[in-house]
Amino acid sequence: xxxxxxxxxxxxxEDVAEIAAFMEKQGLWYERWDLSKLPPIEASQETILECYKxxxxxxxxxxxxxxxxxxxxxxxxxxxxxxxQKFSPEHTHSEDEVRFVVHGRGVFHINPVExxxxxxxxxxxxxxxxxxxxxxxxxxxxxxxIVTIRLFQDTTGWTPHYLEKSxxxxxxxxxxxxxxxxxxxxxGTNK
Ligand SMILES: [Fe+2]
Numbered sequence: 001x002x003x004x005x006x007x008x009x010x011x012x013x014e015d016v017a018e019i020a021a022f023m024e025k026q027g028l029w030y031e032r033w034d035l036s037k038l039p040p041i042e043a044s045q046e047t048i049l050e051c052y053k054x055x056x057x058x059x060x061x062x063x064x065x066x067x068x069x070x071x072x073x074x075x076x077x078x079x080x081x082x083x084x085q086k087f088s089p090e091h092t093h094s095e096d097e098v099r100f101v102v103h104g105r106g107v108f109h110i111n112p113v114e115x116x117x118x119x120x121x122x123x124x125x126x127x128x129x130x131x132x133x134x135x136x137x138x139x140x141x142x143x144x145x146i147v148t149i150r151l152f153q154d155t156t157g158w159t160p161h162y163l164e165k166s167x168x169x170x171x172x173x174x175x176x177x178x179x180x181x182x183x184x185x186x187x188g189t190n191k
Contacts, residue, residue: 104146
């Protein structure tokens with residue numbers, strides 16, 4: 001499940017309802033979708049979209065999205081680093097950035113109009129909408145692996161517009177370290 005942090009306030013939220021409420025105040029959407037529908041990672045784009053067709057139809061109605069696709073990124077993806085560097089500096093888009101994580105992990109940082117920068121680490125089952133014009137940036141976690149459903153109002157709108165003064169260098173993604181190492185270290189202290 002997602003973890004929301006506000007680094008400047010040393011705040012960490014893991015409760016789904018609290019994360020959704022925090023995001024809603026900032027004009028963003030956060031939802032958890034039913035993981036029991038989750039197809040195998042090797043499933044086709046059509047199968048993945050079919051599994052979540054009801055949720056997609058609901059969001060299409062709410063946000064005016066007209067197309068959906070599935071993007072699959074891994075260390076084997078050609079040009080991965082160049083692709084990631086496009087979205088790791090702070091930027092905006094002229095349309096919403098809607099993402100449902102099927103597999104893998106990634107972290108969005110949001111720089112809201114009011115209030116401090118916050119980060120949301122997303123994993124399988126998490127949906128986010130970053131509305132058009134919202135200042136944000138995105139990083140993959142250590143595994144550099146993610147499969148997401150994307151919804152679009154107009155695919156031509158989804159290009160990054162970079163900002164003159166950006167904050168992304170002040171906030172490093174916390175999930176760049178491998179998760180299992182942290183767990184092993186904790187286990188070690190219990191011995
Ligand atoms: Fe973006």
